[in-house]
Amino acid sequence: MKHYIQILNLLFILVASLIETGCSQKVYPTAKVNYLSGNSETITMRAIGMGIDRYAAITNAELNAIDVVFFRGLPESEQKTALVGSNEAEERSKNEKYFSEFYDNKRYKTFVMSSIPVSNLVRITRREKNITVDVKINITALRKDLEQFNIIRKFGY
Numbered sequence: 001m002k003h004y005i006q007i008l009n010l011l012f013i014l015v016a017s018l019i020e021t022g023c024s025q026k027v028y029p030t031a032k033v034n035y036l037s038g039n040s041e042t043i044t045m046r047a048i049g050m051g052i053d054r055y056a057a058i059t060n061a062e063l064n065a066i067d068v069v070f071f072r073g074l075p076e077s078e079q080k081t082a083l084v085g086s087n088e089a090e091e092r093s094k095n096e097k098y099f100s101e102f103y104d105n106k107r108y109k110t111f112v113m114s115s116i117p118v119s120n121l122v123r124i125t126r127r128e129k130n131i132t133v134d135v136k137i138n139i140t141a142l143r144k145d146l147e148q149f150n151i152i153r154k155f156g157y
Contacts, residue, residue: 035074044136054121061133066108098149111142
């Protein structure tokens with residue numbers, strides 16, 4: 001009898017762990033980014049960023065704006081399609097060195113022409129706050145950088 005209880009406990013733990021890991025979904029970040037204005041050289045977006053303080057939230061808004069340009073595109077702008085590609089995970093792993101340097105070493109900041117907060121910092125949870133920021137990105141320089149590092153091909157070549 002004691003042996004059956006041990007087997008049942010082991011079976012229960014195994015089933016519970018399978019359910020827990022099998023039901024977990026990959027969560028994709030949602031970037032709340034809207035197109036404001038732009039031309040062939042720059043694009044201005046309104047992005048919502050989250051963070052524990054004002055600086056972290058503004059940084060997150062800038063990253064959200066960059067990610068939308070890279071992996072999604074903005075339908076109403078001149079950058080209607082994704083600049084890099086729509087499969088974000090594949091592109092990031094294929095060009096891991098570039099994206100690591102781009103984000104970790106804050107190279108993306110060289111393409112952000114301005115980031116102007118247009119709202120106050122709003123508390124969402126105990127630790128998280130969000131802020132709305134107008135982010136202007138130099139698309140021409142960003143595209144040339146991606147071409148130089150062979151992330152994308154030059155148009156027409």
